[in-house]
Every structure is written in C-alpha cells, then in structure tokens.
Amino acid sequence: MAAEIIYGKELAQSLRDQMKDEVSKLRDQGIVPGLTVILIGDDPASKSYVAGKQKASAYVGVDADLIELPESTTEAELLTKIDELNQTNQVHGILVQLPLPEHIDEQKVIEAISPEKDVDGFHPINIGRMMTGKDTFYPCTPYGIITMLKSKDISIEGKHAVIIGRSNIVGKPVGQLLLNENATVTYCHSRTANMEQYIAEADIVIVAVGKADFINGDHIKEGAIVIDVGVNRTEEGTLTGDVDFDSAKEKASYITPVPKGVGPMTITMLLHNTIKSAKRFHHVPLDD
C-alpha cells in the first residue's frame, strides 16, 4: 500500500483562515486575543520556532508579544515577569519557550503560569483536567495530532496506538488524548524490552524520540497510520523526522511528513488555545 500523506501544513493553513475570520469578528466586539511568548537565551532553534509563532499570530490577528531575556536571567526574575503577565488583562496566553537554561527550574515556571493562561497545556491543573476527560487547554502537539487524524476521518476507537517516547510535552499527553478517544494505548521508551514487537502490531504509531530514522517500513504493520513528531536537524541544516519516510510510506495507510507535518499544527493549536482563552475571559460562548 502507498500511504496517503497527511500534510499538517495544509490543514494548518485552512484552520488559520477560519481563525482569522473568527478573530476579526472578535476584534469587532473589542476583543483582541493576546499571546505573550517569553524566550530566554539565544538558541537558534528556539528563535526559529518563536519566529514561526509570531508570524502565525500576526496572520490570524492574535496580538503576539515577544519578551526576550538574557541567558543570565534568574528564576526569580522570570517568576516575577510571569506574575505580572498573569495579572495583565490584555494577555490571554503565556508561553515560556522550552527548554530553559539549567539554572531555572522548569516545573516551577510551568506551575507559576495561571492555568487560565496556560495555552501550552503544561500546568498540572490542565493535565489533570485532560486526564479526567474535561475540556481544557490541551498540549498543542498532541492536540494537533488528534486534529490531523480527525481531518481524515480516521477512526481512533478500538485502535492500538503505540507511542514511542514519553516526554511530558508529547508522548504522555498524546497517549492520554488517544485514550480519551477510546484507543488502546501502549507507551514505549528507552527502557522498553522488545520494542519492535509493539511497533509491529500497532494500528497507529506515534514517534516522538528525536532520533532520525528511528523506525522504518520494516518495523510497521501493513496499513499502519504513522505520525512523525521528530524534529531533527541534518548536517546540511534541513529538518528531518524520526521515521524513514520513503520506506514507511510504502507500507502505511497514512503518514505525516517532516517538515510540513505535525510542526505547523503545533503552532496552529497554540493559536486555537489563545483564542479560546480570550473568549473565555470575555465570556464569549465556546463552540468546542
């Protein structure tokens, strides 16, 4: 079977066009969704992701503010800044770009962001709400993945989803969202024994390990759905995923590419969450 390629980039574009209309109507009512991104240090990859978030925000009409702080910023200074933003009515979403420098406790920072403004969906309150199947801000990459599957009318119920990678930002929450959709979920990670046997029987494989060519067509079942969350820089500076696309594409039923796959959806769901937050703040009824 040759797989259908799910281009997140195209879906992201159509969702952004819808959001643009919605934001324009909100603006007519005097509601301007506001997102503040805090970037610490000058890691080039982080800078490029943040630039993508700003460009997408401008497109849909979300007011995006970037606060760039030096690598030497203390944890206390960052917490003070977050507290200030928690209290700023024009700011509906706060995102602290990860990873943070070693001297700053990431968990403390995540927990300092008001759950009402936690558009990344990383605050323990929002994670707990997600786990109990409640409406909340869902983490952007997992939410983007579910949205991609739904856009192709792929039924998740009863499928065996195998997640490779157990990070707090991708692996764990995507498993939870798939469970909420009635999938049977298996988590694989660096200590998993016989990982290949799980991958070989998966109906849906989500690969989020950060290693180029971690799996290929020989590993997957005929007709499997393959979602590649990898973002790896090659020596030539191009972006590549965790899946050997060319071989996996021949065996899968659906597959996502890198670039133009999950990445653009991540940013789109961040905008979705920010607009949702602004609507909540202004008591506009939510339609999802």
Ligand SMILES: Nc1nc(=O)c2c([nH]1)NC[C@@H]1CN(c3ccc(C(=O)N[C@@H](CCC(=O)O)C(=O)O)cc3)C=[N+]21
């Ligand atoms: N607090 C926080 N929230 C995040 O959501 C967050 C983060 N920290 N730290 C880093 C990761 C990574 N991430 C990506 C977003 C978009 C693309 C993306 O749009 N990629 C494009 C290509 C971009 C390019 O070519 O550089 C694509 O795949 O087509 C990739 C990666 C968000 N992250």
